[in-house]
């Protein structure tokens with residue numbers, strides 16, 4: 001690859017990098033995307049939430065995704081023993097998309113990058129960013145190495161780091177910080193879902209609760225393959241012995257609802273294990289760069305917020321860069337960092353309260369409170385900046401206090417019987 005001079009370098013071509021690239025390209029900004037892998041490549045993160053539809057729509061990628069014929073996701077089901085709580089995105093407090101997709105990311109990410117390439121975006125696959133040097137004005141020199149070992153330089157005014165778990169700038173600039181979330185792990189694979197039931201039961205995305213801190217996901221795809229995975233504290237996941245295949249087969253026995261369906265189905269690859277997946281950084285931007293997607297923060301898979309944060313942050317960072325390139329002033333602290341951190345803090349509360357059990361208390365409480373359910377549903381759909389929703393604006397208190405009231409009510413009931 002020859003040395004080049006551009007406005008914006010994007011590191012990584014996952015959903016975050018693709019949305020950034022699409023927006024900037026549409027605005028006529030000179031960009032280049034550097035992607036370490038060859039696509040299609042496996043990556044986890046297969047259940048989307050409706051908010052990301054706004055992003056794909058705005059950057060002109062929605063029509064091509066529709067052609068992917070992916071499984072439509074209209075809500076999510078949570079199961080705890082015999083109790084079931086189902087959310088339908090149609091019944092949510094905040095206006096916005098009622099549906100999205102559940103999809104194999106290898107196909108999805110390839111579809112997005114194929115479309116970008118077709119439009120004329122320059123993506124260099126199988127090239128890895130190995131070093132970045134910033135000048136005092138924020139411009140930078142990035143060193144890229146090709147799969148053949150050939151090095152080249154990219155001179156850019158801005159860098160959008162969308163490198164996911166590659167975490168290029170957090171590593172190079174020492175921006176890593178420990179996550180405030182508990183240390184969890186996950187084991188997952190894809191199966192040939194040969195026992196898939198007909199109708200909605202077969203295609204419903206489900207979170208099956210094994211115990212308060214451990215759960216199992218079932219994400220059926222339109223191609224007959226289903227993603228399955230277990231999540232829990234590291235010591236729970238490590239308490240199963242043997243190969244990851246042996247461990248996931250043992251774990252499957254814990255799911256009353258699904259053990260039969262998945263008992264003998266062929267696993268399509270040796271299950272993968274990720275430990276300590278929650279990530280955080282000291283800052284989300286600096287002079288000449290912004291961190292987006294997983295390169296910035298990742299919380300937890302439980303509410304499928306990863307891709308949506310990746311696209312939300314990518315789109316916002318791209319817009320702010322365009323403003324600056326047009327000589328408009330930008331306050332990155334308030335316009336970028338505070339905004340993104342607000343959404344992260346809302347989801348962070350839900351993740352924490354999921355693992356304390358408080359959110360599960362609300363989900364499975366009967367009779368259902370319709371208003372509360374619609375407000376929680378809006379959060380689960382990714383509309384976490386709508387402060388007219390009390391489950392957003394009072395997120396840090398509401399879940400906890402309602403769960404407390406429900407528990408009090410239950411203990412009073414049991415005393416009086």
Ligand code: FAD
Nearest residue numbers: 012014015016036045047129163164166293294301306307
């Ligand atoms: P990625 O999709 O990871 O893309 C980053 C890209 O950068 C990669 O293609 C990589 O090859 C490239 N790259 C890395 N380093 C370099 C380098 N040095 N040079 C050039 N390129 C580089 N999210 C959801 O929305 N729904 C879910 O159901 C969900 N489930 C999850 C389950 C688990 C167990 C985990 C751990 C995460 C889950 N996530 C989920 C989160 C999801 O995986 C991520 O949030 C999402 O993929 C982030 O997108 P991204 O574009 O930031 O990064």
